[in-house]
Amino acid sequence: METAKNYTKQQLDLFESLPNKPYCMDDKPAYMLIRPKGIAVKKPYIQVNPPLMTIYFIFDDDKEDSALSWFDANLPAPLWTTQNFKNGHCHHCYKLEIPLCTSEFASIKAIKYAQSVYYAYALKLGADLSYSQLITKNPLHPQWRTTFWVDRAYSLDYLADFVDLPKKIPKKLEVVGLGRNVTMFEKGRHWAYTAIRDYMHHYSSHEWERAVKAQIEAINNSFEQPLPYSEVKATAKSIAKWVWQRFSYGDFSEIQAKRGAKGGKAxxxxxxxxxxxxxxxxxxxxxxxxxxxxxxxxxxxxxxxxxxxxx
Structure with a gap:
């Protein structure tokens, strides 16, 4: 457990990394609010990961007196645990050494890897697999018993050493947590690969990007807990730009011709x-x-x- 001096440092570090206008909440269930950081930190529930970035893995552990679930599961110590005084339910937070980017520059392979690590930890902790990670018990709020266990971040590879990564994520988890990013990207790009043939002949790249964004928004709206608009916008921009450049009419014709020639030769x-x-x-x-x-x-x-x- 951290000393009082380190505890203060952890609080300051967390405050610095918070979004400028985080989602926050007075109680659950309730409507989420968007407030300036200085106001949001006074709320019991808060968004700790900024838009388009995952700095913290948060696990929702609703077992009674679950503050030491990570210890019982032989997992490394989390950065902090926030515990409900009344029932002992906890949120455990692990800080990533290299934040996971979910913007248009993101690697879908990296997101899938992070999703696998998160899923394996949730299983081992006995945490809620459907938890969205958008907001968490605010470790800076006196309503919770907060314990800062360590003063370090972990690499995904280090975290992965403590668990058996799944070969495949259950289908029901495609619509929660990081699974939403993966699902939105995969469904969106498959739609775009087919739709581009019509748009390439009759529309501009700007109109194409609007069409892709509309499709990505529809996919996101199908989730029980949709991703923030910033995630939708970044994913749509990434797919629209890549597909338009890759499947410009000349390139697409050339690809088709090569495939035809290859098939004819064979x-x-x-x-x-x-x-x-x-x-x-x-x-x-x-x-x-x-x-x-x-x-x-x-x-x-x-x-x-x-x-x-x-x-």
Whole structure:
């Protein structure tokens, strides 16, 4: 547990990293408010991760007297734990050494990796798997018993060493936490790959970006707890820009032509081999029907090959 001096340092560090206008709340359930940082820190519940960035992994642990769940699970100590005096329910917070970016510059591979680590920790802690992480018990508020356990951040690789990462995240978790970022990106890009063909011919890049944003907004609105608009805007911008540049009419035509040429070449090579086999089989006394059946081609094709047509 940290000393009083370090406790004050932790409070100051947290205050510095808070969003300028965090979501906050007086009680649960209630409406979330957006307030300047100086006001929000006086609320019992607050948003600690800034837009487009995950600095903290927050786990919602609703077991009674769960302050030491991490210790019981043989996990590293969290940065802090906030505990409800009445029922012992807790939020545990781990600080990431390198904040996870979820903006247009984000790596979807990195987000998926972080999601796997988070999921594995939630399982081991016995924490709520559907927790959105948007707001948490404010560690600066006297309503909670706050314990700062360590004065350090962890890399994702270090955290991963303590758990078995899942090969696949359950489908129901595609719409909560970091899963929403992954789902929004994956569904959005697959839609864009098909839709770009129509927009490329008839619309400008600006109109294309608006269409992508509308699609991403629709995906986000399907979540029980939608992501903030900043996340939607960043994801839409990333997909729209990449797909428009990658599938410009010239590039798309060239890609299709190369695929066609590659397919035609492969098909021609396969037919050449079968024509050669046809001649050998005929020399052995097999009739056209038998050859066609064995080579799995039409009998008329065999007849054409043997008559010299198409050679």
């Amino acid at each position: 098909k021609g090579q396969a037919y050449a081999a079968k024509r050669e086999q046809t001649l050998k089989m005929k020399a052995k006394g097999m009739n056209n029907t038998q050859i066609a059946k064995q080579l799995e081609v039409d009998r008329k094709t065999i007849t054409r090959w043997l008559s010299g047509v198409g050679q």
